Amino acid sequence: MRDDQVLSGAAVRKVYETDAYTVDRNPPLAVVLPETTEEVSAIVQWCRESRVPFTPRGAGTGLSGGAMPALGGIVISTKKLTKLLSTDLENRTMLAQTGIANLRITRMVEGDGLHFAPDPSSQSVSTLGGNIAMNSGGPHTLKYGVTVQHVLGVRMVLSHGEIVQIGGRCGEPPGYDLLSLVVGSEGTLGIVTEAWIVLTPIPEAIQTATACFPSVREASQAVAEIVKSGVLPAALEMMDRAVLDAVQAAFGLEFPSATQAMLLIECDGSPGQSSDDLHQLVEICKKSRAIEVKVARTADERMKLWTARKKGVGALGRIAPTVVTHDGVIPPSKLPEMLEEVYRVAEEHGIAVANIFHAGDGNLHPIFCFDEREPGKVDAVVKAGEEIIRKCIELGGSVTGEHGIGVEKVDFLPLMYDEASMALQGEIRTIFASDDLCNPCKVIPNAKGCIEHKVRWRGVAT
Ligand SMILES: Cc1cc2nc3c(=O)[nH]c(=O)nc-3n(C[C@H](O)[C@H](O)[C@H](O)COP(=O)(O)OP(=O)(O)OC[C@H]3O[C@@H](n4cnc5c(N)ncnc54)[C@H](O)[C@@H]3O)c2cc1C
The missing domain is CATH 3.30.70.2740 (Alpha-Beta Plaits)
Structure with missing residues (x-):
């Protein structure tokens, strides 16, 4: 590797000490920027021989501390693994390196009427590798599913530096479904360097509306009614008054003053079907006491309706x-x-x-x-x-919908699984990564230093 592929020094250590779960921090020794799978393999082998922990990192937008180097060591960044390797438009698949940003994939194929369907709200920067590691969803997951439904295969580097291929351009690999195991494994089973992904046709028609409600309870009851109706929207998102106040201040958007919550509803498909579906869902909102409903008539109006949802999190920085x-x-x-x-x-x-x-x-x-x-x-x-x-x-739910366990929720997994299931999870990790160097302390505390890390940042070992 060249010198410019290794970053070190105080400023670098500061930048890479955290991800978007900013309350937990620990600096790495250095950051490396490999450009090929073989370079990733060489770095991992060096880490193993030197007993240095390593942490895979995409864009660092993860919200559970997954890319934070809990025990220091080396951050292996995919920043330079951004090549598109091949596109097969006939079969709607693509092979790309995993440092490529999610939205860039769509931008490269939208002229051919295709897109990459998983759309986390961080999609302009979050990487394909991060999306795979977290099995990310997004506003359109309701209809199109999460990342695992859009990945056919991966090439990855295991914790001893071995390069393996799991699945491939045709998907449905024989034998155990290791692909489903790797997708969502939060960088604890190895580093995914290349992936075969599915490209999905852009829907023929898209209809979008917003509905404002006088209370959060009424908005959430409308959601329950929509789900019960059997009409499947492509997206059904909610924002409360605090978010609307922030986007009003930031972007001058207007909402009726009595609004306490807003739903954004999107239906897609053929022009007739998507309009009929949206009409039905708008009627449900009206029956659920919506005080204002807006239906976009043009693409520009549609984008405007999405503004609060797309920019809401950023606008909260004002608060x-x-x-x-x-x-x-x-x-x-x-x-x-x-x-x-x-x-x-x-x-x-x-x-x-x-x-x-x-x-x-x-x-x-x-x-x-x-x-x-x-x-x-x-x-x-x-x-x-x-x-x-x-x-x-x-209430019958789960500890995470899409942001993963990371370091944030390591104590919560045992709330959902019994001892035998937890042991099985640990054994699976050991099969892929038999030492404790590959993204330690994430998902399952797997190294002695994990407790020390926790005491360091929270002052307690819970
Ligand atoms: C404003 C905002 C909005 C968001 N919206 C959504 C949303 O709608 N839906 C959603 O699911 N998430 C969302 N997220 C969370 C986050 O963007 C996703 O989890 C995303 O997939 C992380 O991608 P990344 O490239 O930033 O990964 P990073 O944060 O860099 O890493 C995430 C995890 O993946 C591992 N990893 C990264 N690359 C690789 C690789 N190549 N091989 C193996 N492991 C790897 C890391 O070790 C870490 O454990 C949001 C975050 C922000 C800040």
Whole structure:
């Protein structure tokens, strides 16, 4: 590797000490920028021989601390693994290196009427490798599924430096379904360097509407009614008043003053089907006491309706210097009860909260806005997050909808699995990564230093 592929020094260590879960930090020794699978393999072999931990990293937008180098060591960045290797338009597949940004894939094929369907709200920067490692979803997951449904195969480097191929351009590999194991493994089973992905036709017609409600309860009841109706929207997203206030201040968007929550609804398919579907869902919103419904008539109007959703998280930076996005999932019918609990917990801990999330999937994202320099605040945020996750489980949901376990939720997995299942998870990790160097302390605490890391950043070993 060339010298310019190795970054070190105080500034670099500071930049790479965290990802978008900014409350947990630890600096790496250095960052390396390989350009090929073989270079990744050589770095991993060096790390193994030198007993140095390594952490794969894409764009660092992960929200559970997955790309944070918990035990220091080397960050292996995919920043320079950005080549498109081949496109097969006839069979709607592509082979690309995994440092490529999600949206760049779509930009390269949209002229051919295709797109990469997984669309995390971070898609302009988050990488294909990060999306694969986190099995990411997005606003259109409701209809199009998560990343695993759009990946046919991967080439990856295991923790001893071996290069393996799992699946391939035709998908459906014989034998055990290792591809499903690797997708969503949060960089703990190795580093994915290349992937064969599925390209999906852009829908013929897209119809979009927003509906404003006088209370969060009424908006979430409308979501439950929509899910019950059997009409499947492509997207069904919710934003509460705190988010709308932030986008109003940032972008001058207007909402009726009585609005406490807004739904964004999108239907797609043939022109007739998508209009009929949207019409039915708008009627449900009206029956659920929506105070204003707007239906986009042009592509520009559609993009305007999406503004609050697309830019809402960024606009929250106006409220407080630190924002931490939580993630949990519940059956959508439980949304009214769950959201009441979110507001109650935030108030009890004295933290401002805003909600912007994939309501149709029941995938919550309470966002805590605070100043981490205030004594006790980080602890309060962590505790409030834990209470919310416990409520998700009580309501029949899960500890994460799409942001993964990372370091943030390592203590929560045992709340969902019994001892035997936890042991199986640990054994699977050991088969892929028999030592504890590959992204340690994520998903399952797998190294002695994990407890020390936790004591260092939280002051407690829970
Ligand atoms: C504003 C904002 C909006 C978001 N919206 C969504 C959303 O709608 N849906 C959603 O699911 N997520 C969302 N996220 C979370 C995040 O963007 C996704 O998890 C994304 O897939 C992470 O990609 P990344 O390239 O930034 O990965 P990173 O954050 O760099 O890494 C994430 C994890 O993947 C591992 N990893 C990265 N690359 C590789 C690789 N090549 N091989 C093996 N492991 C690897 C890392 O070790 C880490 O554990 C959002 C985040 C932000 C900040």
